[in-house]
Amino acid sequence: MLKTTRPERSKRPKRQREILRAALEELARADYGGLSVERVALRAGVNKTTVYRQWPTKADLVRAALETVAEATAPGPSSGTLRGDLLRIGRRFLEFAASFEGQVIVRLRLLEHPEPELAEIAKTLNERHSSQLRELLREAVTRGELDPEVDAQLLLEMLGGAMHVRLFLKNERVDDVVIARIVDVLIDGAGAKKRRRPTKAKSARSSGPLPRRPSRPTSHKRDK
Numbered sequence: 001m002l003k004t005t006r007p008e009r010s011k012r013p014k015r016q017r018e019i020l021r022a023a024l025e026e027l028a029r030a031d032y033g034g035l036s037v038e039r040v041a042l043r044a045g046v047n048k049t050t051v052y053r054q055w056p057t058k059a060d061l062v063r064a065a066l067e068t069v070a071e072a073t074a075p076g077p078s079s080g081t082l083r084g085d086l087l088r089i090g091r092r093f094l095e096f097a098a099s100f101e102g103q104v105i106v107r108l109r110l111l112e113h114p115e116p117e118l119a120e121i122a123k124t125l126n127e128r129h130s131s132q133l134r135e136l137l138r139e140a141v142t143r144g145e146l147d148p149e150v151d152a153q154l155l156l157e158m159l160g161g162a163m164h165v166r167l168f169l170k171n172e173r174v175d176d177v178v179i180a181r182i183v184d185v186l187i188d189g190a191g192a193k194k195r196r197r198p199t200k201a202k203s204a205r206s207s208g209p210l211p212r213r214p215s216r217p218t219s220h221k222r223d224k
Helices: 014-034 037-044 048-054 058-073 082-098 100-108 116-142 152-169 176-190 200-206
Strands: none
Touching: 014 037, 014 048, 014 058, 014 100, 037 048, 037 058, 058 082, 058 100, 058 116, 082 100, 082 116, 082 152, 082 176, 116 152, 152 176
16 A cells, blocks of 8 residues: 655644635635635635635736645655555545545636636746756656656656546546556656667678678589
8 A cells, every 4th residue: 555645734724724614615606706705714614804815816816726736636745665655646646536625626627717817827836846846756756766857747747647537437446556657657658768678680681791601512423
């Protein structure tokens, strides 16, 4: 079984976490256009002035709420191996997909959201998250585990895409074993280039022409 590291608990005060959770719930219920600070405050059990004091605008509130999601899914420092890092990324993806926050983000399709303000917030947070993941792969290149010519973003998309297809399109179970299989296939294809032994034909050509076989002596029949 994989050894997984749970995301660190947010260091925000409990009251802030409750308000930001309420903001996500309202975002899921009413979408960005219908979200109101008053409804968020009511759901969190606080006065709306408490919300406005910390987040003056609706955009500030939603950005902070989505940042809590980004914090929970951040990859953290490298485990020291490419395989260990990809396993952890896969596990975080699975936990995120099963969470309330993940379901909200997937359903609202934030990166393609018609509200430009919300789409821009999501784009900024997504790029920050992607940059953290790419940094892990750069470290793998430095260690000699990953071919420097590999497209890091594509590799990450292949990991997430393979899990997405199983979870949402095929409705299949994804567990530690499946994640490990996907990761091993990716590493086998994207690992550092191995020096291949030349084939026999290539070796023969590189070592010069083959010696000619001596011709067999022809037998002569005696004349009777």
